[in-house]
Amino acid sequence: MGKFKINGGKRLYGEVEVHGAKNSILPILAATILNEGISVIHNVPRLKDVEAMIEILEHIGCKVSFKGKDIVVDAKDVKDSEIPDHLMRTMRSSIFLLGALIARNKRAFISFPGGCDIGHRPIDLHLKGLKRLGVKIDESYGYIKCEGKKIKGSEIHLDLPSVGATENLMMASVLAEGITIIRNAAKEPEIEDLQNFLNAMGAKIKGAGTNTIVIEGVKKLNDVEYSIIPDRIVAGTYLCAAAMTRGEITVVRALKDHLEPLISKLKEMGCILKTGNDYVKINCDKRPKAVDMIVTQPYPGFPTDLQPQIVSALSIAEGTSIVTETIFDNRFKYTEELVRMGADIKVEGRVAVVKGVEKLMGAKVVAKDLRGGAALIIAGLGAEGTTVVEGAEHIDRGYENIEKALRGLGADIVRIM
Numbered sequence: 173m174g175k176f177k178i179n180g181g182k183r184l185y186g187e188v189e190v191h192g193a194k195n196s197i198l199p200i201l202a203a204t205i206l207n208e209g210i211s212v213i214h215n216v217p218r219l220k221d222v223e224a225m226i227e228i229l230e231h232i233g234c235k236v237s238f239k240g241k242d243i244v245v246d247a248k249d250v251k252d253s254e255i256p257d258h259l260m261r262t263m264r265s266s267i268f269l270l271g272a273l274i275a276r277n278k279r280a281f282i283s284f285p286g287g288c289d290i291g292h293r294p295i296d297l298h299l300k301g302l303k304r305l306g307v308k309i310d311e312s313y314g315y316i317k318c319e320g321k322k323i324k325g326s327e328i329h330l331d332l333p334s335v336g337a338t339e340n341l342m343m344a345s346v347l348a349e350g351i352t353i354i355r356n357a358a359k360e361p362e363i364e365d366l367q368n369f370l371n372a373m374g375a376k377i378k379g380a381g382t383n384t385i386v387i388e389g390v391k392k393l394n395d396v397e398y399s400i401i402p403d404r405i406v407a408g409t410y411l412c413a414a415a416m417t418r419g420e421i422t423v424v425r426a427l428k429d430h431l432e433p434l435i436s437k438l439k440e441m442g443c444i445l446k447t448g449n450d451y452v453k454i455n456c457d458k459r460p461k462a463v464d465m466i467v468t469q470p471y472p473g474f475p476t477d478l479q480p481q482i483v484s485a486l487s488i489a490e491g492t493s494i495v496t497e498t499i500f501d502n503r504f505k506y507t508e509e510l511v512r513m514g515a516d517i518k519v520e521g522r523v524a525v526v527k528g529v530e531k532l533m534g535a536k537v538v539a540k541d542l543r544g545g546a547a548l549i550i551a552g553l554g555a556e557g558t559t560v561v562e563g564a565e566h567i568d569r570g571y572e573n574i575e576k577a578l579r580g581l582g583a584d585i586v587r588i589m
């Protein structure tokens with residue numbers, strides 16, 4: 173809650189550790205209900221979205237304990253198949269309960285999910301895929317009623333590689349009769365993490381991380397203990413913050429393979445990067461250089477979830493950068509706030525032309541979504557004077573105590589009410 177107050181101009185220096193991946197833990201928490209037993213999950217970040225998912229799990233009958241970085245979900249008594257509208261609206265990831273509930277209870281009754289204000293986010297591909305598995309779907313008045321008495325393995329070709337649809341269909345088909353093949357599947361690392369979690373639970377899934385995933389239905393699953401991967405978007409956010417402040421930092425628990433598309437752009441910007449097994453080190457002692465072209469794409473392309481953060485760093489680069497957003501249709505709103513801080517950014521549809529300025533000036537700005545909010549914090553760290561970023565609740569959806577992590581790197585940032 174509240175806002176962040178940043179006195180900018182401090183060069184970031186030191187070491188920061190990355191917490192567990194938000195986009196892994198959310199589907200994995202939903203997947204815990206597939207087993208009528210216990211799931212123990214480690215490396216869980218304390219995020220608002222995680223709390224929202226726990227609330228949903230408790231509502232349908234799970235017992236959840238969250239101590240330190242460990243969550244234990246007891247899903248023996250999942251009774252309810254209905255998720256009330258106010259819980260569905262708190263975040264878009266509530267949609268993962270659709271696939272999981274159908275597999276567990278053979279039915280689900282939910283409203284359309286809420287989420288970030290970054291554009292139109294339909295769930296048609298989720299529903300189309302579920303129908304291919306034999307689920308009967310009735311949509312009316314903003315509600316979706318699903319009956320899946322007999323879920324049968326099938327071949328599903330996704331019209332586009334949707335992350336959420338791929339994960340939902342994996343969960344829906346784990347306990348199905350026969351084999352399901354998902355083609356044109358999304359290849360994000362978090363999908364592989366879900367596969368590994370489900371397999372540890374006794375599922376038989378192959379191919380996650382490629383565009384074809386094969387799920388052989390099993391009759392029963394077992395108790396599981398699992399540790400989730402580090403958050404590549406959080407790691408990338410710190411790297412962009414270093415580029416903005418001409419900093420020198422080591423991001424620990426960052427998997428370089430997951431960050432390759434960002435690392436190659438930061439190198440183009442003139443930063444020096446070194447990588448090891450579980451760290452990425454960045455040194456940017458000069459003003460960053462502009463990059464000709466960044467185009468967001470499904471993994472392994474440049475991630476849309478790092479687009480605002482790199483634009484923020486490019487706003488003070490030498491030269492003009494062109495950034496194209498192909499995944500979401502309204503993901504440049506935060507640029508209006510950067511312009512208030514002195515940035516020179518023009519947006520035409522899905523393209524942003526970022527003309528680098530010498531420096532940004534502190535201002536009062538408002539975060540309207542999660543990653544756009546992170547971009548404003550980065551801007552505040554580099555700006556001259558004081559920046560106040562309102563809307564901390566959006567940033568808390570995906571970053572655990574971001575102010576503490578940045579203070580550890582020497583930033584002057586506090587949370588105020």
Ligand code: UD1
Nearest residue numbers: 195265292293294295296297298334335336337477499500
């Ligand atoms: C996931 C991530 C989110 C990231 C996004 C793209 C989670 C919890 N969230 O979101 O952080 O920004 O991937 O990398 O993992 N689409 C349809 N119909 C559908 C589903 C999607 O048209 O049924 C479209 C969307 O409008 C969007 C594109 O497909 O334009 C990608 O969406 P998708 O990959 O599904 O993103 P999410 O799973 O919502």
